[in-house]
Amino acid sequence: MGLIVQKFGGTSVGSVEKIQNAANRAIAEKQKGHQVVVVVSAMGKSTDELVGLAKAISDQPSKREMDMLLATGEQVTISLLSMALQEKGYDAVSYTGWQAGIRTEAVHGNARITDIDTSVLADQLEQGKIVIVAGFQGMTEDCEITTLGRGGSDTTAVALAAALKADKCDIYTDVPGVFTTDPRYVKSARKLAGISYDEMLELANLGAGVLHPRAVEFAKNYQVPLEVRSSTETEAGTLIEEESSMEQNLIVRGIAFEDQITRVTIYGLTGGLTTLSTIFTTLAKRNINVDIIIQTQAGDNQTGISFSVKTEDADQTVAVLEEYKDALEFEKIETESKLAKVSIVGSGMVSNPGVAAEMFAVLAEKNILIKMVSTSEIKVSTVVSENDMVKAVEALHDAFELSKHPSAVS
Amino acid sequence: MGLIVQKFGGTSVGSVEKIQNAANRAIAEKQKGHQVVVVVSAMGKSTDELVGLAKAISDQPSKREMDMLLATGEQVTISLLSMALQEKGYDAVSYTGWQAGIRTEAVHGNARITDIDTSVLADQLEQGKIVIVAGFQGMTEDCEITTLGRGGSDTTAVALAAALKADKCDIYTDVPGVFTTDPRYVKSARKLAGISYDEMLELANLGAGVLHPRAVEFAKNYQVPLEVRSSTETEAGTLIEEESSMEQNLIVRGIAFEDQITRVTIYGLTGGLTTLSTIFTTLAKRNINVDIIIQTQAGDNQTGISFSVKTEDADQTVAVLEEYKDALEFEKIETESKLAKVSIVGSGMVSNPGVAAEMFAVLAEKNILIKMVSTSEIKVSTVVSENDMVKAVEALHDAFELSKHPSAVS
Numbered sequence: 001m002g003l004i005v006q007k008f009g010g011t012s013v014g015s016v017e018k019i020q021n022a023a024n025r026a027i028a029e030k031q032k033g034h035q036v037v038v039v040v041s042a043m044g045k046s047t048d049e050l051v052g053l054a055k056a057i058s059d060q061p062s063k064r065e066m067d068m069l070l071a072t073g074e075q076v077t078i079s080l081l082s083m084a085l086q087e088k089g090y091d092a093v094s095y096t097g098w099q100a101g102i103r104t105e106a107v108h109g110n111a112r113i114t115d116i117d118t119s120v121l122a123d124q125l126e127q128g129k130i131v132i133v134a135g136f137q138g139m140t141e142d143c144e145i146t147t148l149g150r151g152g153s154d155t156t157a158v159a160l161a162a163a164l165k166a167d168k169c170d171i172y173t174d175v176p177g178v179f180t181t182d183p184r185y186v187k188s189a190r191k192l193a194g195i196s197y198d199e200m201l202e203l204a205n206l207g208a209g210v211l212h213p214r215a216v217e218f219a220k221n222y223q224v225p226l227e228v229r230s231s232t233e234t235e236a237g238t239l240i241e242e243e244s245s246m247e248q249n250l251i252v253r254g255i256a257f258e259d260q261i262t263r264v265t266i267y268g269l270t271g272g273l274t275t276l277s278t279i280f281t282t283l284a285k286r287n288i289n290v291d292i293i294i295q296t297q298a299g300d301n302q303t304g305i306s307f308s309v310k311t312e313d314a315d316q317t318v319a320v321l322e323e324y325k326d327a328l329e330f331e332k333i334e335t336e337s338k339l340a341k342v343s344i345v346g347s348g349m350v351s352n353p354g355v356a357a358e359m360f361a362v363l364a365e366k367n368i369l370i371k372m373v374s375t376s377e378i379k380v381s382t383v384v385s386e387n388d389m390v391k392a393v394e395a396l397h398d399a400f401e402l403s404k405h406p407s408a409v410s
Numbered sequence: 411m412g413l414i415v416q417k418f419g420g421t422s423v424g425s426v427e428k429i430q431n432a433a434n435r436a437i438a439e440k441q442k443g444h445q446v447v448v449v450v451s452a453m454g455k456s457t458d459e460l461v462g463l464a465k466a467i468s469d470q471p472s473k474r475e476m477d478m479l480l481a482t483g484e485q486v487t488i489s490l491l492s493m494a495l496q497e498k499g500y501d502a503v504s505y506t507g508w509q510a511g512i513r514t515e516a517v518h519g520n521a522r523i524t525d526i527d528t529s530v531l532a533d534q535l536e537q538g539k540i541v542i543v544a545g546f547q548g549m550t551e552d553c554e555i556t557t558l559g560r561g562g563s564d565t566t567a568v569a570l571a572a573a574l575k576a577d578k579c580d581i582y583t584d585v586p587g588v589f590t591t592d593p594r595y596v597k598s599a600r601k602l603a604g605i606s607y608d609e610m611l612e613l614a615n616l617g618a619g620v621l622h623p624r625a626v627e628f629a630k631n632y633q634v635p636l637e638v639r640s641s642t643e644t645e646a647g648t649l650i651e652e653e654s655s656m657e658q659n660l661i662v663r664g665i666a667f668e669d670q671i672t673r674v675t676i677y678g679l680t681g682g683l684t685t686l687s688t689i690f691t692t693l694a695k696r697n698i699n700v701d702i703i704i705q706t707q708a709g710d711n712q713t714g715i716s717f718s719v720k721t722e723d724a725d726q727t728v729a730v731l732e733e734y735k736d737a738l739e740f741e742k743i744e745t746e747s748k749l750a751k752v753s754i755v756g757s758g759m760v761s762n763p764g765v766a767a768e769m770f771a772v773l774a775e776k777n778i779l780i781k782m783v784s785t786s787e788i789k790v791s792t793v794v795s796e797n798d799m800v801k802a803v804e805a806l807h808d809a810f811e812l813s814k815h816p817s818a819v820s
Contacts, residue, residue, distance in 0.1 A: 016466045050486065056426045057490055058497040065496070068504055069489035072482035076460065079479035080467055086475070087468040094478055099553055120553075143509055143530075 002167035003035040003125070007135065007157035011174045012231035013077050014044030021231065023084040025172065026130050030090065035125045037164065039135045039157040040081055042073025063108035067137075067147045071097070074134035074153070082132050092130040095120065097137035098145065102156065104138035110149035113138060113156075116163040125164075133160060151212020158215045162222035169224050172231035175210055177238035178203065180402035181255040185390050188403035192253065194239045199253045200226075202345040202379045216240070243347060251348035251355055252400040257393050259386050261291075261339040262314035263372060266321065268331025269303040275328060276305065279321070286320050288313045291341070292374040292381060308372060308383055311337050339371060340389035343381040344396055356380045362399040368392050412577035413445040413535070417545065417567035421584045422641035423487050424454030431641065433494040435582065436540050440500065445535045447574065449545040449567040450491055452483025473518035477547075477557045481507070484544035484563070492542050502540040505530065507547035508555065512566065514548035520559035523548060523566075526573040535574075543570060561622020568625045572632035579634050582641035583620055587648035588613065590812035591665040595800050598813035602663065604649045609663045610636075612755040612789045626650065653757060661758035661765055662810040667803050669796050671701075671749040672724040673782060676731065678741025679713040685738060686715065689731070696730050698723045701751070702784040702791060718782060718793055721747050749781060750799035753791040754806055766790045772809040778802050 008022045054061045078094035085092035101117030135153025161169035183189035197220035204213040229237025296304040372383035464471045488504035495502035511527030545563025571579035593599040607630035614623040639647025706714040782793035
């Protein structure tokens with residue numbers, strides 16, 4: 001007998017029928033003899049409706065009151081799911097974040113979990129009940145209601161799994177698992193049977209979108225095995241855990257990509273040692289996320305720098321830099337838009353130095369010009385023209401034989 | 411400087427515009443230099459929507475989970491009202507029932523308040539904030555969310571006013587105050603300037619409906635002055651407090667009435683001393699509310715009994731009694747429907763023994779047959795034919811000069 005934490009996102013509890021379906025998933029694990037904790041998000045579009053009400057009253061509603069408002073969404077779902085389980089003859093009990101012992105830092109809208117007092121939950125599980133917990137929310141030391149920000153329900157589920165020493169945390173979602181690449185673009189994309197935390201982190205950060213990076217990091221830190229799986233199909237999903245031995249020799253696990261990238265290049269930087277930190281600190285303060293950064297030595301006292309940002313942030317990026325032109329001491333700024341980032345991810349790379357070279361060769365063969373490169377231990381990212389993006393992904397998916405991979409489930 | 415508790419019901423916060431209006435009411439008191447606490451209900455039809463979701467899942471959802479579900483309704487309103495006040499430049503902060511220190515007994519769906527820890531609220535008021543509290547809800551010792559049942563938000567407001575030693579509790583509603591009788595039936599009905607707790611209790615119990623009897627009782631016990639007033643008009647409403655001297659000589663304050671009454675008569679009861687208690691205990695267990703009870707001695711060992719019930723409960727009443735016919739030892743049951751109850755209420759009656767006689771004379775003059783009578787210290791109730799109801803109310807309203815009363819506000 002084990003302990004399973006299940007998490008259902010907003011689309012998986014978006015109607016009475018879907019709530020019934022989630023109840024059946026919980027019952028299936030209960031019938032296997034497991035203890036079951038279910039974490040749920042707010043129903044489908046209900047959060048949007050609440051935000052709409054707030055916006056009708058204030059352009060910038062206080063974050064404390066937004067937390068108060070939004071926390072009602074999950075509270076509705078937990079009570080309905082608990083009723084559905086009881087109607088099906090199972091003993092169930094629902095808890096809000098604060099009732100479930102989820103303590104957070106005193107930050108509204110984006111709080112981090114600091115501690116979980118599992119005594120109430122453990123007691124109810126011991127009594128054989130299916131325990132339902134509201135995701136995305138917690139309480140500060142001062143009894144203030146907080147929310148955890150984007151991906152908050154994933155984080156709640158993983159944190160509860162860690163605190164309760166669960167055997168597994170199942171993330172039910174509207175896709176059947178994690179794919180080698182986005183199947184909407186590449187037909188031969190396959191669902192992965194397994195992937196490591198680090199690989200998932202790279203894929204999540206690169207926009208694969210099924211699981212929030214924060215939750216993956218949490219799972220990695222506490223070694224909680226995760227499974228991403230379909231809330232409508234019963235087939236196995238993708239297991240995320242520390243490297244499994246049978247798959248250690250895989251080099252590339254998946255290919256992530258993202259369009260609407262702009263490259264910003266600053267020429268003739270003559271400032272001193274602190275110039276670089278000044279540039280990126282200034283941009284960070286304006287909430288501009290900089291991704292790939294490349295520095296080039298152009299002359300004795302001149303430095304050039306290129307970095308990529310989301311195209312939607314490009315204008316503001318240039319405006320901010322021009323504002324500080326005197327302090328930063330540079331010659332000029334150029335931007336290039338309509339770019340895309342294509343990345344190969346795989347923990348096998350760390351012991352295979354030729355992977356980046358192979359990637360470049362594949363792209364060259366397809367006449368795709370690489371405009372920027374960035375590497376980490378388990379990832380190689382390239383920036384290419386937006387027009388080349390899908391072609392690049394398809395070529396790399398073929399070249400690294402991702403559709404034939406032993407880890408892929410047909 | 412005083413402390414004012416305001417309460418806005420569901421229809422008074424049913425839209426963004428109405429929430430803005432409630433905010434303006436709070437600001438008006440704040441600008442006079444008062445400390446202000448605002449208690450709100452769930453927005454308009456939102457409770458019905460939540461109940462609809464629950465009913466789609468279960469015919470008999472657990473009361474605990476219903477409390478969990480319904481408590482979200484007021485939580486939405488408090489956050490929106492707080493945002494509205496902040497948007498208008500006022501410092502406001504919202505609290506759920508449990509955050510506001512409202513402790514209740516461990517009964518779901520209809521809990522009574524056992525204690526209020528006002529420390530958080532008092533602290534925030536001290537800081538000059540307008541404090542918003544979710545009505546209708548509280549928390550048990552075990553941190554379970556409870557709701558207070560019908561009229562719960564009124565009770566929350568009065569209980570908070572008592573605990574905070576407020577100077578006044580204003581109940582904002584969709585009528586301008588308490589009337590001498592229902593103005594939809596009697597054109598000359600007038601709004602009362604003042605009324606005592608006891609009179610209001612009789613009127614509330616008799617269906618006047620603007621204020622829940624439980625809240626009035628609470629206000630009486632803690633001597634909290636209440637004012638029932640319009641949420642849309644600025645005119646004064648009706649003040650409810652312990653008898654005010656200028657009005658002590660009033661005999662009749664108002665006339666309450668209610669149709670769809672059925673009289674049930676049991677003939678030939680031959681059981682012993684315990685028969686009566688058996689009858690009414692049995693009916694109470696089936697949740698049948700019995701109102702007026704009249705016992706008649708018909709012979710040496712035979713007792714007859716008549717009592718009134720709501721017509722909707724009449725069939726079940728007869729069925730229950732027939733079920734226990736052998737134990738109760740009676741001859742037969744007869745019922746008469748299409749009856750109505752008409753009551754005059756006034757605390758002056760206690761020192762004016764002729765009031766009941768005057769009432770009977772007025773009805774006799776109009777050829778209205780009285781079928782049952784019941785009296786209390788401040789009330790005389792008569793049961794008449796449903797067809798005579800409005801005629802009776804009009805005649806009594808005239809005879810006791812309620813439209814000309816010194817306590818009436820034109």
